[in-house]
Amino acid sequence: xxxxxxxxxxxxxxxxxxxxxxxxxxxxxxxxxxxxxxxxxxxxxxxxxxxxxxxxxxxxxxxxxxxxxxxxxxxxxxxxxxxxxxxxxxxxxxxxxxxxxxxxxxxxxxxxxxxxxxxxxxxxxxxxxxxxxxxxxxxxxxxxxxxxxxxxxxxxxxxxxxxxxxxxxxxxxxxxxxxxxxxxxxxxxxxxxxxxxxxxxxxxxxxxxxxxxxxxxxxxxxxxxxxxxxxxxxxxxxxxxxxxxxxxxxxxxxxxxxxxxxxxxxxxxxxxxxxxxxxxxxxxxxxxxxxxxxxxxxxxxxxxxxxxxxxxxxxx
Numbered sequence: 561x562x563x564x565x566x567x568x569x570x571x572x573x574x575x576x577x578x579x580x581x582x583x584x585x586x587x588x589x590x591x592x593x594x595x596x597x598x599x600x601x602x603x604x605x606x607x608x609x610x611x612x613x614x615x616x617x618x619x620x621x622x623x624x625x626x627x628x629x630x631x632x633x634x635x636x637x638x639x640x641x642x643x644x645x646x647x648x649x650x651x652x653x654x655x656x657x658x659x660x661x662x663x664x665x666x667x668x669x670x671x672x673x674x675x676x677x678x679x680x681x682x683x684x685x686x687x688x689x690x691x692x693x694x695x696x697x698x699x700x701x702x703x704x705x706x707x708x709x710x711x712x713x714x715x716x717x718x719x720x721x722x723x724x725x726x727x728x729x730x731x732x733x734x735x736x737x738x739x740x741x742x743x744x745x746x747x748x749x750x751x752x753x754x755x756x757x758x759x760x761x762x763x764x765x766x767x768x769x770x771x772x773x774x775x776x777x778x779x780x781x782x783x784x785x786x787x788x789x790x791x792x793x794x795x796x797x798x799x800x801x802x803x804x805x806x807x808x809x810x811x812x813x814x815x816x817x818x819x820x821x822x823x824x825x826x827x828x829x830x831x832x833x834x835x836x837x838x839x840x841x842x843x844x845x846x847x848x849x850x851x852x853x854x855x856x857x858x859x860x861x862x863x864x865x866x867x868x869x870x871x872x873x874x875x876x
Contacts, residue, residue, distance in 0.1 A: 619645075619712035620689075623758055629727050632693055632706055632716065635759040642757065642782045645711040646767055646775040650734035652686050652717060653677050653751055654835075654871040656771045660750075661799040662763040662791070671761035672716065672754035673799075675770055677740035679721050679749045682869075685731040686715050686768075694727050701752065702744020705737055714759075718752035719743050757782060765794035772860065773871070831876040837869040848875040 625636070653675055660674035677683070689709035696703050701718035705725065708714045721741025725731060742749040755764045767780045776798075783790075833844055841863065845852045856863055858874045867873070 618710045620708055620710055623712050624708065627692065627708075629693060632695075632697075632701070632704070633714070633756055633759045633761075638758045638760050638784070639782075640784045642712065644713060644757070644767070644780045644782065645778070646780055647778050648733055649687055649775050650684050651768070651770070651773050652684055652715070652753055653681060653740070653770075654773065654868050655681070655751070656773060656872045658765075658770055658798075658800045661795050662761075662765060663795065669761075672718070672752050673764045673768075673770070675751045675753055677749060677751045679739070679741050681740035681751075682736055683717055683720060683738045683740055683751060685733055685735045685737050687711055687713065687733050689731060691725050691727055691729045691731060691737070694723050694725060697744055700745050702746060703738070703741060704744070704752075707731060707737070712757060714756045716752070716754035716756065718754070719746045719750060762787075763791040763794055765798040766790060769798045771798065831874070833873045833875050835867045835869055835871040835873060839867060839869075841865065841867060844873060844875070850875050 619642075623636075623639075623642075628634075655675050655677050657676035658673055659676050660670060662670060662673055664670070685707055687707075687709040689707045691705060692708050692714070693704070693706035695701075701716070703720040703723055704716060704718040705720065705723060706714055706716050717738060719741055720738040721743060722739040723737075724739065725735070725737040731737060740749060740751055746752075753764055753768075755762050755767060762782065767775055769776060776794075831848075833848055835844065839847075841852050841855055841861075844867070845855050848855075852863060855873065855875055856865070858876075
């Protein structure tokens, strides 16, 4: 009898023990949950700390005291000397045609370069950065975008037909941000492109060569003492006249019987092709009846050069 009671007690205790294990496991999980949440919070804070420290090392964080979506540009103290990293760039448009220079124009200062584009042409971010302004201004820029870049520059893209980005959006060099247009104070479709440092407009030709679809080097060092002379020389080399004075027919990729040269005289024989989607140097060469070598020679490019839709290539 006592033996049976011992067996029953043993079975009962075993049953209770087994039943209690899931509860104990649940209690353990419950106790661990706040710890897991704390660890996630720690991870998030650590990650944010890394981002903050990386941003603190960017030139833009040293130049600008605030982030404001209310104004296009506001002049602050400009350093006497400043090195701007031009690597990892993207040309904002594939157009090679400068239609208006930086500097005095019609009795006022023109603070950027005007680049010939057509309504709907793709406009891209020049460098990595963050979109500060996306707005419309009837009496000036029209639809425009301002991006603050990691290298300290701010770029402005004006007269767009459409915005394709939002304020406070992070962008990478080459990201599509808008479409070319003719909005605001504009007499024809074009891209008004500005480069600003501490809110002060610098001549984009100091850094960008639209004819070559390239930047002038890996770096550009701004120097107050030399800026005016350098800006004048940059306009001579890479401005409207240095750009080749293309005619509207040449921009559209059609040939003109008479084309002006850099001296304003007319000459024959220059013909241009506007690259369409899917075309390559080899397909363009076949279409225009020239060799790839000749195409590369005329445009100062290599055979491995990757053409993009909208680019203008000379083929004769």
